[in-house]
Amino acid sequence: MTASLMNGKVVAQAMREEMKQEVQKLQAAGIQPGLAVVIVGEDPASQVYVNSKHKTCLELGYYSEVHRLPEDTTQEHLLELVGKLNAQSNIHGILVQLPLPKHIEEKAIIDAIAVEKDVDGFHPISVGNMIIGDDSLLPCTPAGVIELLKRYDVEIAGKHVVVIGRSNIVGKPVSLLLQREHATVTMCHSRTTNMKELTKQADILVVAIGKANFVDRSFVKPGAVVIDVGVNRLDNGKLAGDVHFDDVSEVSSLITPVPGGVGPLTITMLMHNTLKAAKSIHNLE
Numbered sequence: 345m346t347a348s349l350m351n352g353k354v355v356a357q358a359m360r361e362e363m364k365q366e367v368q369k370l371q372a373a374g375i376q377p378g379l380a381v382v383i384v385g386e387d388p389a390s391q392v393y394v395n396s397k398h399k400t401c402l403e404l405g406y407y408s409e410v411h412r413l414p415e416d417t418t419q420e421h422l423l424e425l426v427g428k429l430n431a432q433s434n435i436h437g438i439l440v441q442l443p444l445p446k447h448i449e450e451k452a453i454i455d456a457i458a459v460e461k462d463v464d465g466f467h468p469i470s471v472g473n474m475i476i477g478d479d480s481l482l483p484c485t486p487a488g489v490i491e492l493l494k495r496y497d498v499e500i501a502g503k504h505v506v507v508i509g510r511s512n513i514v515g516k517p518v519s520l521l522l523q524r525e526h527a528t529v530t531m532c533h534s535r536t537t538n539m540k541e542l543t544k545q546a547d548i549l550v551v552a553i554g555k556a557n558f559v560d561r562s563f564v565k566p567g568a569v570v571i572d573v574g575v576n577r578l579d580n581g582k583l584a585g586d587v588h589f590d591d592v593s594e595v596s597s598l599i600t601p602v603p604g605g606v607g608p609l610t611i612t613m614l615m616h617n618t619l620k621a622a623k624s625i626h627n628l629e
């Protein structure tokens with residue numbers, strides 16, 4: 345069997361067209377969604393992401409602020425900037441690019457972001473609301489995975505989903521959201537002893553382990569849907585997923601490529617969250 349592609353770029357573009365319409369409606373009410381992105385230091389990969397977020401804002405008609413701070417920025421100074429952005433009425437979403445330099449405590453920064461502007465969905469209150477099932481801003485990559493599955497008409501309810509990875513950014517929240525969609529979810533991680541036994545039972549396999557080409561066909565049940573959340577920069581400069589694409593695409597039914605799979609959805613869900621935050625801050629929901 346040769347898998348069909350789940351094309352994240354196409355889904356992202358469709359969602360962006362839908363969002364443009366909503367932006368126009370908001371404009372008529374005198375509101376422009378605004379996103380502030382803060383980046384500390386010079387990490388080239390992070391710079392690429394930040395530029396791409398800025399570009400997407402302009403494409404959708406959002407107000408965009410990018411704050412580029414030097415590597416030696418103090419935690420105190422960063423907290424001060426977050427406080428300003430919390431109070432700024434033209435900003436509805438705040439994203440502090442991670443990872444931060446070692447001398448800054450990430451938790452202190454995330455905790456300082458106003459919950460209603462937490463478009464990353466990383467604040468403990470956002471996470472708590474997500475777990476309970478209350479309305480909240482959902483973390484972008486996990487929400488993008490759900491959106492991708494839905495737009496390709498993949499049934500989630502009743503299916504066995506196996507997630508590899510248990511990070512706070514992807515593994516844990518995507519497991520929660522899939523369970524919310526009525527899947528039976530098994531979580532695997534670096535200390536799982538019988539990983540292949542488990543992954544071979546998966547109707548849907550979500551891989552977020554951060555190791556290039558880790559999953560080959562020996563992990564996959566024929567006909568499974570495989571979602572690759574990995575973004576690994578290889579020594580040759582190319583981007584590789586956690587899934588060995590050529591091998592796995594011969595046994596799976598649907599598969600996401602890297603690049604062009606989950607990545608474009610991550611930025612699109614960020615835009616979606618910013619729009620949602622703008623509406624919610626202006627009591628339009």
Ligand SMILES: Nc1nc(=O)c2c([nH]1)NC[C@@H]1CN(c3ccc(C(=O)N[C@@H](CCC(=O)O)C(=O)O)cc3)C=[N+]21
Nearest residue numbers: 393440441442443464575583603604605607608610611
């Ligand atoms: N506070 C915070 N929030 C984040 O959401 C966040 C972060 N920090 N730090 C870094 C990671 C990584 N991340 C990606 C976003 C888009 C692509 C993406 O669009 N990838 C394209 C290709 C990009 C390329 O070619 O380099 C694709 O997969 O097709 C990838 C990765 C967001 N992150």
